[in-house]
Amino acid sequence: METETAAGSTPVIEASTGIEKSRHKSPVLLLLRVHVLQSWRRLSAIREQSKLLSGAIMGFMACYLIFSYWLFAKGLGFIEAFPGLGPLLTERLMFLLFAFLFALLLLSNLVIHYTNLFRNRETQFLVPLPIDNNSIFRWKFIESTALASWAFLFLIAPLLAAYGVKSDASLSFYPFVIALIALFIALPAALGGFCAINLARYMDRRAFQMIAVGLAAAGLLSAFFWLKPEAISEDSLETRVLAVLDRLLHKTKFSQFPFLPSYWLASGAQLWIEGAFMSAGFFLMTLLSYSLFFGAIAFTQLGNYFYDAFSASLSRESVFGQWSWFRQWKAKERARKFEYHPSWVERLARLVPGLRPDTRAVVMKDMLMFWRDTAQWGQTLMLFGLLGVYIINLRHFSRQLSNPFWVHLVSYLNLLACSLNLATLTTRFVYPQFSLEGKRIWMVGMAPMGIVKVARVKYWLACSVSLAVTIGLTALSCYMLQLPWQRTLFFISAITIMTFSLNGLAVGLGLLYPNFKEDNPSKIVSGFGGTFCLILSFLYIVGSVACLAYGAPRSGSVSVGESVMRGMLSWGSFAGMSFLIGYLPMRIGFRKLPNMEI
Amino acid sequence: MIELKQLRKNFGDLKAVDGIELNIPKGQFFVALGPNAAGKTTTIKMICGLIKPTSGHVKVAGFDMDKEPLEARKRMAYVPDFPFLYDKLTPWEFFRFTVELFGMPLEMLETRGMELAERFHLQPYLKKTVESLSHGTRQRVAIVSALLHDPEVFVIDEPMVGLDPQHARIVKDILKERSRAGMTVFLSTHQLSVAEELADRIGIIHRGKLIAEGTVSELQSRMGSEWALEQMFLELTAQEDQAREEESTVSTQS
Incomplete structure (x- = not known):
């Protein structure tokens, strides 16, 4: 119904119909129309914003449908084959x-x-x-x-x-x-x-x-x-x-x-x-x-x-408002004068030797923001919690896991799962960190420590927190699979390098493709940089695990020399990929940072 | 037009609104003043039917908000301090949605809608999506859409937030014009100058109570001196604080 006036500047309702009236359309239909229009524009905006993003979404959807169809068909065929x-x-x-x-x-x-x-x-x-x-x-x-x-x-x-x-x-x-x-x-x-x-x-x-x-x-x-x-x-x-x-x-x-x-x-x-x-x-x-x-x-x-x-x-002050203990506690809280008690995180941070006060302030701010943002720690807990539950339950597969082939395969799959979880979190939470900081530039960016150091602190903090989780889960997986200490060391070294690389990639691309207009981290992630980070992380993980699996020790036909060669080749390519993915984008990003106009 | 009878709202032990009694007749411009967390927004939410009072009654345009909410809402408009607008619609599409929702003829959009859009200098933005507009422009869009159905009662919370002086002037002028033409206005603000300039009657809400109300001269005669509104406001709220403190000391001692 909308056309433009001759001046072309303002839309008007077509007067030719003359008698068109709204005649109390059903509110549900009106709301449906508004939301269909909104959804259509959102879809169009994705296509216009980033071709890579829309391509990746379509690709993942198609792959999911094909792969899950194949998996279900295989599974059903396997079950159907049980005699009787x-x-x-x-x-x-x-x-x-x-x-x-x-x-x-x-x-x-x-x-x-x-x-x-x-x-x-x-x-x-x-x-x-x-x-x-x-x-x-x-x-x-x-x-x-x-x-x-x-x-x-x-x-x-x-x-x-x-x-x-x-x-x-x-x-x-x-x-x-x-x-x-x-x-x-x-x-x-x-x-x-x-x-x-x-x-x-x-x-x-x-x-x-x-x-x-x-x-x-x-x-x-x-x-x-x-x-x-x-x-x-x-x-x-x-x-x-x-x-x-x-x-x-x-x-x-x-x-x-x-x-x-x-x-x-x-x-x-x-x-x-x-x-x-x-x-x-x-x-x-x-x-x-x-x-x-x-x-x-x-x-x-x-x-x-x-x-x-x-x-x-x-109208509710609190869901516990009907409990007398809660009301008494609230009354005491209201009456009590404000006293600052450092949290356990802050006390812990104070124990770290050589941590300068400005660095500690940025670390504390990021830790508190993470802790108080339910979405961030909730998603982290869910992703790694589910993986943890799965790993703990490996003990029930005692029969299958007595076979070295399955132990071997499952140990690599666990490494894959752990790093994929990490990549989800680095893309979702580490990548937008710098863009979000840009909004708070009046405080953090103008501080004497400078924005470059702020970005470095973020990288090290992200690495430290993720390492605590990834090393813990990998060690647990190795323990559950009863791997010898050499293999445990192997997997812990691999996940450590991958943790540094994935965080480096997220921080590096976050610096290279900042978005200072958005307050919402999920919108920042859905741009080109975020999609690129996710795809590169995925490719890096698949490539790394394939390389490491290629160099894995084999029993039987392979000679010691060949085994050493394979090991060197696999670790060499893994290290090369980690350097390319984890270090280079970060290096370019840090170089660009001092001249960046925020 | 707006009638509040012994209006109370409790959030747990907290008395957010404590027995407000108020009658705003047709065409009156009422400005509610009060410090932060005084109970202004809670009162507005009860007037608009967003929340139910713990006790007491709200009548808008003669209709009880509890018994005939639809009749009351048809005759009123509410603009909150941070109004909701559909991000992916253009202002023009949003106006159209409002016109249809209120069952008005679509021609009204062309006449009244265009007139208001011109007055608020919204023409350059009519084809842009709301997400690309500044806070001030969104506020103008919300005010225009609220005025489209020519409400009998207009409730607005902190209307000047984000508006530049030019558009703040337009909002003030249009609300005053409409008020003179019979629209009842309930405006909540922290800006005392707005109250001084526009209000037919001012109410000072503090700690959930309407501690003073009347025209500026009535408030001055109550205070016994020709103080400016700012001084009266500070004095009245301080008096109330002191009275509360004395009351709580007495109750603790007894």
Whole structure:
């Protein structure tokens, strides 16, 4: 409808239609239109900002789809090949997978509904407008469901395609399964929205908190005892395979509880493949009726509850406000005069010999910023925590890991996983550090120590913190795999060099491609420099691990001389790559820094 | 037009708003003054229906905010100190969204929208996305979109933040004009000069209470001298602090 005036400067609404009126369009449709337009412009902006970024995103997406399809197809083929048990195992795996995905989807919906309804500026903008509470909730419900579910769809698309192809499903399977999934995602969305509203409304109530903590503890304990590894003897694996399998499968029986929506989805998909169309249709109808029922409740009844919860969430001083111990503590805090007590980090920093006060001030500032930014330490903890849990659980693979080939392979894969995690964090958090400092140039950059030293301090701090984690995890991995000390030293040396290189790359490219306009680190990372850093880190890691694996000691046919040559060649190329990736960009960046106009 | 009856809001033990009683008639320009954390923004949030009062009532344009919120919201506009705008929309698209949301004929966008955009010197920015605009320009966009539906009640929090003197003048002029034409204005600010210049009535909020209200001359006669507003403000808030301190000493001793 918008055209430009003859002057070409201002847009106007076309007067030719004359009678066009807004006639109270549905607010949900208006909001949908606004957000579609916004999303389209965001997508276009990515393409315009950095071709490398859009190319990398498309490339990674395509690779993910192809690789995961191949992996799922291989996995399903492997399971199907179990004599006499293949179909049973495949069936149980599908039930299990969808049951866990349902739980994840529910959690994802709860978190996203909560943040989108109660911690969102758009909601605060919409509430004082003449839009009824139901319409606001409807829009936020649609938006939250889309945000919470897209990753789920992306995750299961290659799995279902592989399942369909492996089971020789007819073409009708694919639209049928799409319909099943479309109905399926509405249920965790409605439940997640309902739980988010109740969480926001009642989270400061003591009874609510106690019940929530009790339920979480009970859930964790039952999962711990129910899912703990089974000890199986060598003898029982050879003589009592069926009994062992039955025992293991019994523990997964919960995924076939008939009132679980994941059961309806998995059953519907499997029955359609088997040609039992009526039974598959029954599960589709079951999903449809439940989705309509709960969807209708969410769309028509939750608006006013949402508003009550919204007002309550803005009116809360603290979630512990109803506990007398908390109120007493707060009252004491208010009455107490301010006294500065150095934190344990600061006391620790004071112990480091030779650390100048200005350097210590920058280190302390960065450490406190990291600690107080939940996103930073949360993501670090999640990435390395998951890796840690995996490494600790290696002890349960005692049978497989008695084979030197697997020990060897797993030790290199652990090195790969650890360095990939590190690369994610260096790109996400170390790369934007300098750009963010540019915003605070009035304080840090004007200080007598100078911006070059600030950048150096950042590099050494990032290296020290990352080394503490990467060396710890690598040592743990070697210990769990019971590697000899020479191999442990080998892996620790490798991860140390990689840590210095990856941090050097992130700092170097951060200096070379600064962005002083943005306050948001994720936006800084999404530019050309950030994408380039991620891609180079990835290539460096894959190249390094391949080089190191090439020089790994082999038993049998290789002579000592050849083994030494291979070792020298692999470490030589690894060192060369590390120099190129870790040192050069940093060197160029530091040279450019004194003349940089911030 | 705005009626606050024994309005209270508690955040845990903290009394953010403590029994405010206020009646602002049609066409009056009311300016709320107060130090930081006095309860001004909390009061505004209750007037706009963002939060519910712990007790008491809010009526806007004759409609109870608790019982008939939609009727009240249709007749009012609210501009916060840091207004939300959709980053990837242009100001013109945002105005259109507002016009449609309030169910106005789209022709109004061409007439009233263009007139306001011209007055606020927004023409060069109408085709740029909001994300590329400065804070002051965004503030102007928010004010224009709030004025588009010709509200009966206009609530604005710290309107001068980020505005250059030229545009601050325009905002003052337009709000005063509209107020003379019958729009009730509730403006919260720290700038005493704005209050002195624009207000028909001034209210001083401190520690959640409306400690004084009236025209400048009424406040002066209450203080018993012809002090400037700044001096009166400092004196009144200091008196209130002293009274509180004495009260808490007495309660501790007893």
